[in-house]
Structures are given as C-alpha cells and as structure tokens.
Amino acid sequence: MSKDNQVLEELTSKEYEHGWTTNFETDSAPKGLNEDIIRFISSKKNEPEWLLEWRLSAYRQWTKMKEPTWPNVTYPPINYQDVIYYSAPKQKATPKNLEDVDPELIKTFEKLGISLTEQKRLTGVAVDAVIDSVSVATTFKETLGELGIIFCSFSEAVQKHPDLVKKYMGSVVPVNDNYFAALNSAVFTDGSFCYIPKGVRCPMELSTYFRINAANTGQFERTLIVADEGSYVSYLEGCTAPMRDENQLHAAVVEIYAMKDAQVKYSTVQNWYPGDKEGKGGIYNFVTKRGLCFGDGSKISWTQVETGSAITWKYPSCILKGDNSMGEFYSVAVTNNYQQADTGTKMIHIGKNTKSRIVSKGISAGHSQNSYRGQVHIMKRAEGARNFSQCDSLLMGDKCGAHTFPYIDVENNSAKIEHEATTSKIGEDQIFYCLQRGIDEESAVALIVNGYAKEVLNQLPMEFAVEAQKLLALTLEGSVG
Amino acid sequence: MLTIKNLQAKIGDKQILNGINLEVKPGEVHAIMGPNGSGKSTLASVLAGREEYEVTGGEVEFLGKDLLELEPEERAREGMFLAFQYPVEIPGVSTINFMKTAVNQIREHRGQPALDAVSFLGLMREKMKLVEIDQSLLNRSLNEGFSGGEKKRNEIFQMAMLEPKLAILDETDSGLDIDALKIVSNGVNKLRNKSNAVIVVTHYQRLLDYIVPDFVHVLYKGKIVKSGTKELALELEAKGYDWIKDEVSVA
Numbered sequence: 001m002s003k004d005n006q007v008l009e010e011l012t013s014k015e016y017e018h019g020w021t022t023n024f025e026t027d028s029a030p031k032g033l034n035e036d037i038i039r040f041i042s043s044k045k046n047e048p049e050w051l052l053e054w055r056l057s058a059y060r061q062w063t064k065m066k067e068p069t070w071p072n073v074t075y076p077p078i079n080y081q082d083v084i085y086y087s088a089p090k091q092k093a094t095p096k097n098l099e100d101v102d103p104e105l106i107k108t109f110e111k112l113g114i115s116l117t118e119q120k121r122l123t124g125v126a127v128d129a130v131i132d133s134v135s136v137a138t139t140f141k142e143t144l145g146e147l148g149i150i151f152c153s154f155s156e157a158v159q160k161h162p163d164l165v166k167k168y169m170g171s172v173v174p175v176n177d178n179y180f181a182a183l184n185s186a187v188f189t190d191g192s193f194c195y196i197p198k199g200v201r202c203p204m205e206l207s208t209y210f211r212i213n214a215a216n217t218g219q220f221e222r223t224l225i226v227a228d229e230g231s232y233v234s235y236l237e238g239c240t241a242p243m244r245d246e247n248q249l250h251a252a253v254v255e256i257y258a259m260k261d262a263q264v265k266y267s268t269v270q271n272w273y274p275g276d277k278e279g280k281g282g283i284y285n286f287v288t289k290r291g292l293c294f295g296d297g298s299k300i301s302w303t304q305v306e307t308g309s310a311i312t313w314k315y316p317s318c319i320l321k322g323d324n325s326m327g328e329f330y331s332v333a334v335t336n337n338y339q340q341a342d343t344g345t346k347m348i349h350i351g352k353n354t355k356s357r358i359v360s361k362g363i364s365a366g367h368s369q370n371s372y373r374g375q376v377h378i379m380k381r382a383e384g385a386r387n388f389s390q391c392d393s394l395l396m397g398d399k400c401g402a403h404t405f406p407y408i409d410v411e412n413n414s415a416k417i418e419h420e421a422t423t424s425k426i427g428e429d430q431i432f433y434c435l436q437r438g439i440d441e442e443s444a445v446a447l448i449v450n451g452y453a454k455e456v457l458n459q460l461p462m463e464f465a466v467e468a469q470k471l472l473a474l475t476l477e478g479s480v481g
Numbered sequence: 482m483l484t485i486k487n488l489q490a491k492i493g494d495k496q497i498l499n500g501i502n503l504e505v506k507p508g509e510v511h512a513i514m515g516p517n518g519s520g521k522s523t524l525a526s527v528l529a530g531r532e533e534y535e536v537t538g539g540e541v542e543f544l545g546k547d548l549l550e551l552e553p554e555e556r557a558r559e560g561m562f563l564a565f566q567y568p569v570e571i572p573g574v575s576t577i578n579f580m581k582t583a584v585n586q587i588r589e590h591r592g593q594p595a596l597d598a599v600s601f602l603g604l605m606r607e608k609m610k611l612v613e614i615d616q617s618l619l620n621r622s623l624n625e626g627f628s629g630g631e632k633k634r635n636e637i638f639q640m641a642m643l644e645p646k647l648a649i650l651d652e653t654d655s656g657l658d659i660d661a662l663k664i665v666s667n668g669v670n671k672l673r674n675k676s677n678a679v680i681v682v683t684h685y686q687r688l689l690d691y692i693v694p695d696f697v698h699v700l701y702k703g704k705i706v707k708s709g710t711k712e713l714a715l716e717l718e719a720k721g722y723d724w725i726k727d728e729v730s731v732a
C-alpha cells in the first residue's frame with residue numbers, strides 16, 4: 001500500500017532519468033571485431049590459454065552463423081565492425097577493496113541509487129557493479145565468503161575459481177546456441193559469477209548492476225550462477241544506459257545451473273535507454289538467459305520487468321531435466337513510443353513430474369510493438385508433466401500492437417497443459433472512475449497498470465518491486481489523453 | 482451549494498438533457514426520479530465531468546465555482562462524489578489501495594499532508610463500521626467478482642472515506658435486498674450533516690422511506706417536469722409515470 005503511494009508521489013520526472021554520462025578516462029579496444037581484438041580482450045584480462053581458445057572457437061562459429069530474422073522486430077542491419085568491444089574505466093591498479101575504487105565511479109553508481117559503500121547499503125543486498133566492460137566493485141564479499149558463497153566478477157572467477165568456471169560455463173547455453181550467444185562467448189568482457197555451496201541458503205539478495213557509459217560500445221556480459229545441492233539464492237539484475245542518438249548493442253548471456261533440490265530465483269528490472277519519443281537511439285537488448293534444473297526437485301524462477309531498450313529479444317528459459325523439477329517465468333514487458341519487444345520463455349520438460357508456470361503480462365502504448373513468444377515442450381520421458389500459461393496483453397491507444405506466439409509440443413500423453421490468453425484495453429470507464437475519486441489521470445494509469453501486472457510484481461523482492469512500479473508508470477507517462 | 486441553470490447536453494448527435502434547472506442547498510436531500518432513459522444517469526455523469534457528454538448550453542455553479550470549467554478530478558477534490566450505477570472493475574487494485582490513493586490526492590489538493598499507514602487504517606476501520614463492510618472485501622480487487630449489493634455498499638464506503646460536500650447516488654438501491662438497503666441508507670444518513678447535500682437518483686420510492694428527501698423532482702425526456710416534496714414520490718409510486726407523461730404532452 002505505502003509503496004504504491006511512494007510510487008505515485010515520485011512520478012515527477014518526465015524523461016529517462018538515467019540518461020546522463022560520466023567522464024572518466026577509459027581504456028578501449030579499437031572498433032571492430034576479428035581474432036586480434038579477441039586476443040586483445042583476453043590478454044587485457046590476463047586470461048588462461050583455454051579461455052582464449054574457447055573465445056576463438058566461439059568467434060569462428062559465429063562468423064558462420066546468421067543473425068536471426070524470425071523475431072517480430074525490425075531494425076537496420078547492425079555493422080558489427082563499427083562497435084567497440086572492450087571499454088574499461090581506467091583505474092590505477094585492480095582495486096583490492098572499495099577504498100581503491102575511483103571515487104568518480106562510486107559517484108556514478110550513487111547517482112543511480114546504488115551505494116557501493118557497504119555501511120550505507122541496506123543490509124539485505126550484495127552488489128556487483130559493472131560499468132561498460134568491467135566489474136568495478138563487489139560488496140559484502142567477506143560476509144558471503146564465511147558461508148562459502150562465491151560472489152564476484154566473472155573476471156575474478158576466471159582467475160580464482162577456474163575449475164568451476166571451466167566446468168559450468170557453456171553448460172547451459174552452448175557457445176553455438178544462437179547468433180548472439182556465440183558473439184557473447186567470443187567477446188564477453190565481464191559480469192558476475194556466483195556459487196552457492198551445498199545446503200547453504202544465501203542470506204541476502206545478490207545483485208548485479210549493469211551500466212553502459214561509453215559511446216559506440218557494446219556490452220557483452222556473462223553471468224553464471226551455480227547452485228549446489230539443496231541451496232537457495234535470490235539474484236537481482238538492474239541496468240541503465242545514457243541517452244545517445246545511436247543504437248547500442250547489448251548481448252548478454254546468463255546461465256543458471258541448479259543441482260538436486262536447489263532453488264534459484266532470478267529477477268531483472270530492465271531499464272536500458274529505450275530511445276527518444278521518435279524512436280531515435282536506444283539499446284538493442286539481445287539476450288540469452290537459460291536455467292538448467294539439472295537435479296531432481298530443483299527449481300528455477302525467472303521474473304522480469306522489461307521497460308527499457310529500443311528492441312528487446314529475450315526468452316529466459318528453463319530446461320527441466322531433473323524429475324520433479326520446476327520452472328517459472330513471470331514477466332511484465334512494457335513498450336511505449338517506438339519500442340519493440342519480442343520476449344517470452346521456453347519450458348523444456350524432460351524429467352518426470354516436471355512443472356512449469358508462465359505468467360506474461362504485455363503492455364503496449366504509443367506506436368510500439370509487443371510480442372509474447374513462448375514454447376512449452378513436453379518430451380517423451382516427461383511422464384506427468386504440467387504446464388500452466390497465462391498470457392495477457394493490455395493495449396493503450398490504437399497505434400500499438402500486441403501479438404502472441406505460443407508454441408506447444410507434447411510428446412507424452414500424460415501431460416496436462418493449460419493455456420489462457422486475454423487482450424484488453426485500458427477502459428475510459430476505469431480511468432473515469434479513478435478521476436471521479438480525485439485521482440489524476442497519470443496516477444490512474446499507474447494504478448491500473450500496476451494492478452494488471454500485480455501477479456508478476458509480487459514475485460519481486462520488495463525493494464525492486466517499488467522501483468519496478470515506478471518504472472512502469474514512468475514508461476507509460478503521456479501515453480493516454 | 483449547487484445551482485444548475487438551463488443545462489443541456491448531448492452524446493454524439495443525441496440531445497439528452499434539454500434544460501435542467503435545479504438548486505441544492507447545504508443540508509438538503511433531493512431525489513430525482515423518472516422513467517428509464519429519461520436522462521438521470523446522464524445528468525449525474527455531466528455533473529461529474531464525463532468527457533463523452535458534450536454540454537451544449539447552460540451553467541452550473543458548485544460551491545462558488547464554475548463547475549463546467551473544472552476537470553473531473555478537480556470536481557471530485559472540490560467535494561463532488563458520484564456513486565456509480567454500474568461501478569467499474571479494476572483488476573489487481575484493492576479498494577484499500579484505491580482509496581489510499583484517492584484520499585491522499587484529495588488531501589494534497591487541500592494542502593494537507595498524506596495520511597500515514599496507521600492513520601489511514603484508523604480512518605478506514607471507522608468508515609467500515611458505518612456501512613458494515615468487511616475488510617476482506619476491501620482487500621480484494623476493486624469490484625471484481627463483487628455481487629451487485631457488494632458493489633453498491635462499496636460505493637457508499639468510498640463516499641464515507643472521501644466525505645464529499647455533494648454526493649450523487651445513482652440508483653444505489655438497485656440490486657439491494659431489503660437488509661442491504663437498510664444498511665446502505667443508514668450509512669448515508671449517518672454521513673449527512675448541515676454542510677453537505679445528497680442527490681438520490683432512483684426509480685423506486687422504496688429507498689426514500691429510508692433516505693427521506695426534502696425535495697423530489699421528476700425527470701422526463703431530459704427536463705425536470707415536476708418538483709415537489711416527498712409526497713410526490715408516494716404519488717408516483719401509486720400512479721406510475723404515465724400521468725406525468727400525459728401532463729407533459731398536454732402542456
């Protein structure tokens with residue numbers, strides 16, 4: 001209740017509020033992509049030979065692959081030679097702790113409402129902060145370390161935990177899974193790594209905050225979460241970027257590996273710069289996220305609130321390999337102005353008695369296009385599998401589009417599948433009802449939209465829920481009346 | 482408090498209100514009766530500021546202000562309340578949340594600070610008793626899956642929360658059984674005082690046994706064709722509307 005009001009009260013700024021840039025010196029690769037650039041990145045990061053070889057092999061496969069054309073989005077061809085693949089804030093030395101981090105960087109994150117100073121930070125959340133291509137700080141490392149939890153930047157994990165990285169990297173999203181995953185595997189720069197040992201319940205939310213700062217730079221981060229038997233972790237991801245006229249590419253890979261009875265909850269509030277009202281600029285968000293419920297009784301839950309980006313192409317998925325494992329996907333995707341989103345999930349049921357639940361809430365306004373694309377695949381062995389899918393679309397105005405592409409493949413007759421879909425419009429009646437109670441139009445829209453998305457927002461940790469509600473309202477400002 | 486002079490309004494090409502005159506003073510209860518389709522709900526909607534209706538003539542003064550110049554939410558904040566004939570469903574938004582937003586926006590308009598959670602809850606508890614409404618209903622999505630009676634009771638609960646200067650109740654009695662009717666009327670009566678007023682729109686005289694009007698007006702074909710005291714309502718009940726129709730066509 002109070003969080004709703006907080007949201008409504010803070011509804012003041014009209015523009016994308018994270019559109020500023022910070023000036024710090026950067027260390028960048030020249031534009032373009034070839035094997036030398038990959039060697040450059042790998043040597044900058046002081047990587048072992050095996051990882052360089054892994055990257056090069058990914059690159060070679062990528063050069064033979066084609067950009068997918070099936071998503072329901074349109075954009076001019078991307079010139080992959082015109083992108084900078086590595087950009088790092090220049091720091092005197094690798095920071096050992098927060099005191100060594102450039103104050104300018106700490107300020108950048110503070111401006112975003114992310115405090116890297118642990119004392120100031122609400123105790124419930126540990127943060128890994130990534131700017132452009134590198135992680136600049138990870139908080140609460142020691143506290144977590146006492147429980148055997150590893151939470152650090154991907155680069156650090158490569159140095160300190162090479163065996164874990166080598167074993168699990170690419171085990172959920174293979175190098176050649178798709179065009180953007182292959183590209184990421186070749187040029188990924190940083191991201192977060194997380195390992196929860198057997199039987200450990202992670203006592204705080206783990207969070208990565210991604211910020212694109214430099215111009216013409218692509219962001220290619222990789223996140224790998226490994227949850228050992230019986231462990232639990234809740235993971236949050238947030239992101240922003242400056243306003244720029246040109247489009248910027250973001251092609252991330254997130255892999256989750258859950259062993260027997262492990263539970264992983266992954267929440268995203270995606271707020272990359274969406275472009276201006278005429279559709280100029282904005283981030284191309286081409287992301288591969290997948291979780292593998294490897295062990296029996298494991299559970300992976302994706303929650304996403306997608307408000308940003310000019311184009312979104314992402315399908316956080318679950319491979320339900322273990323018997324009795326469970327996958328969930330809760331999504332709110334909002335598009336306004338000229339944004340395009342093609343997003344959804346895949347639930348692949350392999351094990352017996354596997355369950356999946358999909359709740360997707362699309363909201364389209366302005367001239368935007370919003371597609372839900374989802375696949376439920378029940379394989380032969382998946383005796384007693386269950387799926388429930390609910391795909392709702394809400395339209396604001398008559399210039400936008402909402403589309404639903406559900407695919408269902410059933411190879412085992414014992415499966416039970418329920419699919420529900422609705423399309424509705426924000427009614428004049430609903431708005432007038434609010435106005436008549438003294439509520440202004442923008443708050444009315446915020447109220448109605450947040451109500452519509454409630455089932456998904458309820459899945460988010462409290463702190464994120466507030467931010468997400470604000471974002472929904474902000475994204476839709478000026479879209480009625 | 483409310484002065485309506487020669488009010489005319491249409492929707493699309495259809496002229497519905499054909500010159501309404503009405504004066505409502507603080508402390509008064511006015512009943513507006515009339516056959517279906519005579520324009521009662523239209524009058525209520527026009528007063529509340531619904532955009533689809535175009536005002537084609539006349540003036541309305543509300544508490545010293547030109548009502549027709551005000552946006553719908555400003556009218557509400559100035560103290561006008563409409564209990565809808567058909568309350569709207571808003572999925573995922575509880576009555577509590579809805580009221581909290583409304584109460585605080587109205588308070589802001591009046592230069593008062595927002596109510597904190599505790600004071601709001603206190604206010605709510607007090608008003609809940611007034612209309613004998615259960616908190617579990619208020620926790621549910623607004624009007625979604627409510628019975629007809631629950632919807633109407635919820636409207637009056639909202640009225641109690643917002644403490645309007647002028648409340649227009651549009652067929653609040655329809656869909657209520659006798660017990661619910663008593664409860665709702667009782668709630669409205671408890672909310673009455675010297676400085677506020679109520680316009681009750683109804684078909685039936687039944688409601689007026691409980692909410693006793695000072696004046697009764699008959700609306701027919703977009704005009705008030707007859708006004709009187711509560712006896713007029715009884716006469717209408719006994720004789721139906723036909724004699725009024727005849728009177729009008731003779732005149």
Ligand SMILES: Nc1ncnc2c1ncn2[C@@H]1O[C@H](COP(=O)(O)OP(=O)(O)O)[C@@H](O)[C@H]1O
Pocket residue numbers: 492493495497515516517518519520521522523524533
């Ligand atoms: N949205 C609308 N579009 C067209 N005609 C309408 C609309 N609303 C009301 N009307 C017409 O206006 C007249 C008055 O309706 P209404 O005000 O609802 O009457 P009452 O409430 O007295 O039954 C009726 O003939 C009705 O059909």
Ligand SMILES: [Mg+2]
Pocket residue numbers: 521522523566651652
């Ligand atoms: Mg009516």
